[in-house]
Amino acid sequence: MKEIFLDYLPYFLMVLSIVVFVHEWGHYIVARLCGVKVESFSIGFGPELFGIVDGAKTRWKISLLPLGGYVKMFGDADPTSMPGKENYTMTPAEKKVAFFYKPVWARAAIVLAGPAVNFLFTFVVFVCLFTLEGQPFTPPVVGGVGEGSPAAAAGIKPGDLIVKINETPIERFEEIRRQIASGIAEKTSITVNRAGKTLELHVTPRMTEVKDRFGMVHHLSQIGIKSQIGKMEYHKLDLVPAVKATVFEMGNMVTTTLSAIGQIIVGTRGTEELGGPLRIAQMSGEVGKEGIIPLIWFMGMISLSLGLFNLFPIPLLDGGHLLFYLIEAVKGRPVNESIMEFTSKAGFVFIIGLMIFFTWNDIVQLNVFNAIRGFFS
Numbered sequence: 553m554k555e556i557f558l559d560y561l562p563y564f565l566m567v568l569s570i571v572v573f574v575h576e577w578g579h580y581i582v583a584r585l586c587g588v589k590v591e592s593f594s595i596g597f598g599p600e601l602f603g604i605v606d607g608a609k610t611r612w613k614i615s616l617l618p619l620g621g622y623v624k625m626f627g628d629a630d631p632t633s634m635p636g637k638e639n640y641t642m643t644p645a646e647k648k649v650a651f652f653y654k655p656v657w658a659r660a661a662i663v664l665a666g667p668a669v670n671f672l673f674t675f676v677v678f679v680c681l682f683t684l685e686g687q688p689f690t691p692p693v694v695g696g697v698g699e700g701s702p703a704a705a706a707g708i709k710p711g712d713l714i715v716k717i718n719e720t721p722i723e724r725f726e727e728i729r730r731q732i733a734s735g736i737a738e739k740t741s742i743t744v745n746r747a748g749k750t751l752e753l754h755v756t757p758r759m760t761e762v763k764d765r766f767g768m769v770h771h772l773s774q775i776g777i778k779s780q781i782g783k784m785e786y787h788k789l790d791l792v793p794a795v796k797a798t799v800f801e802m803g804n805m806v807t808t809t810l811s812a813i814g815q816i817i818v819g820t821r822g823t824e825e826l827g828g829p830l831r832i833a834q835m836s837g838e839v840g841k842e843g844i845i846p847l848i849w850f851m852g853m854i855s856l857s858l859g860l861f862n863l864f865p866i867p868l869l870d871g872g873h874l875l876f877y878l879i880e881a882v883k884g885r886p887v888n889e890s891i892m893e894f895t896s897k898a899g900f901v902f903i904i905g906l907m908i909f910f911t912w913n914d915i916v917q918l919n920v921f922n923a924i925r926g927f928f929s
Contacts (some may be wrong), residue, residue: 560837564829565618565848567836569595571670571855572621575862578669579623579662584608589626589649591828596621613824619829625651625662660877663870670859675798677852682794686786687801690725690779694744701776706755707742708777715750716743725779732757732773740775805856828911867892867899 563767565674583590584791591607591806594616603613608687615621627642627650647653681687692714697703714722717731718741732740742753757773832854839850862870876887 560833560840561786563836563840564833566840567847567851567854568618568832570851571673571858574673574855575666575670575858576621576623578665578667580610581660581669582665583623583625583651586654586662587649588651588654588658588662590623591626591628592622592624594622594624594848624822627652656877656881660874660881663877666870667859667862668854670862671802674802674852674856677796677848677855678801679791679794681845681849682789682797683791683851684788686788686847687794687797688784688786689723691785692722692725693780694777695780696778698776698778701774702755702758703777706742706753706775707751708753708755708775709746710740712744714742714744717741728777732775733919756927768852802856805853806860811862826908828909830911866902867895868903869899872896872899 576593576595577676580590580593590610592611592613594603594615596618597620600613600615603611605611626646642650642653651659654662694703694708694710694712694714696710697708714728715720717728720727720731722728722731739754739756742755744751744753755775757775759773836847836850840847852893863874865871865875876892880886
């Protein structure tokens with residue numbers, strides 16, 4: 553507990569503030585380009601701690617609760633962009649700069665800009681890191697072999713460098729997982745380098761059956777090896793390969809996240825991996841202590857996650873607004889306000905429930921209760 557609040561908090565606040573600023577700046581800049589008046593730009597929620605007003609009459613401020621942020625546009629009843637009653641008594645000049653009266657394509661562009669700039673920020677961060685510092689990867693060296701596993705039966709040992717699976721060259725440990733996971737339970741040729749000698753071993757992956765909560769059976773292919781802990785290497789890339797690697801890395805992160813969420817929904821994966829602010833604070837502190845480069849990399853990952861989460865079609869999130877605008881574009885008229893109000897309230901309850909669940913998960917996984925006892929002992 554002491555470490556989280558004293559050592560990790562500055563890193564957490566820095567990471568979260570930057571990625572939230574990036575997200576809200578996306579909304580802000582496109583709103584201004586579309587001629588919308590922005591009344592306030594806040595990092596954090598709740599009471600204002602301090603702020604300034606710029607020449608466009610926008611209040612830029614830091615608020616008390618640093619778990620997010622918002623851009624409030626002219627005509628919004630609140631930071632969630634629900635229309636206010638004053639929209640119906642506006643003058644023509646006021647309507648011209650009000651978000652509510654912009655065409656549906658402009659409102660959709662303003663809402664989409666937040667997640668889009670999060671993705672753009674991650675793209676720029678990764679390309680710069682790959683060209684200047686190198687792309688991080690885990691060498692395909694066996695760190696451990698499970699007792700009684702197929703790998704142990706095949707003679708694979710810790711320290712073996714895996715250079716090829718069947719006819720596919722292996723350059724990083726992540727490729728081993730993909731090759732094995734995509735295979736079937738049949739004999740597989742694995743070429744390893746052991747103390748300068750090349751050996752060809754044959755392993756039969758073990759197929760594990762997992763039944764989800766809907767009764768569907770999934771098969772997972774495993775051989776029982778793990779990577780070396782903390783053995784990360786970097787490979788510098790030229791600009792074009794860096795762009796390609798970034799696109800692949802971001803695509804892999806998105807598909808992996810969506811796949812994990814799907815597995816949690818159907819019950820083939822536990823919810824203990826889901827983390828909230830305490831887990832992010834801990835990770836921010838641990839990464840921050842490793843240096844500025846790992847912290848920037850982590851910031852890019854959090855930015856991508858924030859952008860992806862906001863695209864989920866949940867009322868109050870950007871994805872929920874985009875869903876309403878899509879319906880409006882198809883029907884030719886806005887969604888009924890009573891429906892929007894009801895779904896927004898339901899979305900608020902759902903998001904609060906998620907935050908409570910994530911925080912409770914953090915408390916359990918991080919043994920916070922024991923830490924609190926130690927803090928006061």
